[in-house]
Amino acid sequence: DADVTQTPRNRITKTGKRIMLECSQTKGHDRMYWYRQDPGLGLRLIYYSFDVKDINKGEISDGYSVSRQAQAKFSLSLESAIPNQTALYFCATSGSGGPVGETQYFGPGTRLLVL
Amino acid sequence: AQSVTQLGSHVSVSEGALVLLRCNYSSSVPPYLFWYVQYPNQGLQLLLKYTSAATLVKGINGFEAEFKKSETSFHLTKPSAHMSDAAEYFCAVSDLDRDDKIIFGKGTRLHILP
Numbered sequence A: 001d002a003d004v005t006q007t008p009r010n011r012i013t014k015t016g017k018r019i020m021l022e023c024s025q026t027k028g029h030d031r032m033y034w035y036r037q038d039p040g041l042g043l044r045l046i047y048y049s050f051d052v053k054d055i056n057k058g059e060i061s062d063g064y065s066v067s068r069q070a071q072a073k074f075s076l077s078l079e080s081a082i083p084n085q086t087a088l089y090f091c092a093t094s095g096s097g098g099p100v101g102e103t104q105y106f107g108p109g110t111r112l113l114v115l
Numbered sequence B: 001a002q003s004v005t006q007l008g009s010h011v012s013v014s015e016g017a018l019v020l021l022r023c024n025y026s027s028s029v030p031p032y033l034f035w036y037v038q039y040p041n042q043g044l045q046l047l048l049k050y051t052s053a054a055t056l057v058k059g060i061n062g063f064e065a066e067f068k069k070s071e072t073s074f075h076l077t078k079p080s081a082h083m084s085d086a087a088e089y090f091c092a093v094s095d096l097d098r099d100d101k102i103i104f105g106k107g108t109r110l111h112i113l114p
Helices: none
Strands: A003-007 A010-013 A019-025 A031-037 A042-052 A054-057 A064-070 A073-077 A087-094 A108-115 B003-007 B010-014 B017-024 B032-038 B044-050 B056-058 B064-068 B072-080 B087-095 B103-104 B110-111
Touching: A003 A087, A003 B044, A010 A019, A019 A087, A019 A108, A031 A064, A031 A073, A042 A064, A042 A073, A042 B103, A054 A064, A073 A087, A108 B056, B003 B056, B003 B072, B003 B087, B003 B103, B017 B032, B017 B110, B032 B064, B032 B072, B044 B064, B044 B072, B072 B087
Parallel strands: A010 A108, B010 B110
Antiparallel strands: A003 A019, A019 A073, A031 A042, A031 A087, A042 A054, A064 A073, A087 A108, B003 B017, B017 B072, B032 B044, B032 B087, B056 B064, B064 B072, B087 B103, B087 B110
């Protein structure tokens, strides 16, 4: 079984709708991240969480919110979806307590289309 | 803030030829550097990382990268390309000023020609 899972894998929604993307991990990691990938732009960080009570904005958090329901679960919400949020979304996890430079482990991605 | 620049959004090489993907970083302190690979319809996975030990880092699938402080570079190489190497490759730096988050480059798509 995959260590980092994302649901749904594909989603089509309409402008103005609220949607939630979910991420679960079985690696026992404290740190979790949400990125979006757009062609030619690489990956950009939306939100990150270093533990259940610690949530931080990334470089492109406007229009998004997150919830860390448990150590293993980190959800991303689009409160009112707009077309320029059409992208590939990735969840990632990494360990903590060690030196900086921890490897991040990625889920398979959620492809979102906002009409 | 730290950043990475990948030279060339697309690189094409013939099967069996040398693969060279270029990455330059900016950092005021010794960074931690990574190369990730993304195969079609998959998430990213770590190829290799530099964490201030040996400057030549060996990764999976025959890839390696050399940290050159004087050139602020961390280029990825493989002596002989295989068709299965076709993927998108991301260079990344650990931003020590920003809680150990990773800053990704824009990616280089590697095409392998038969």
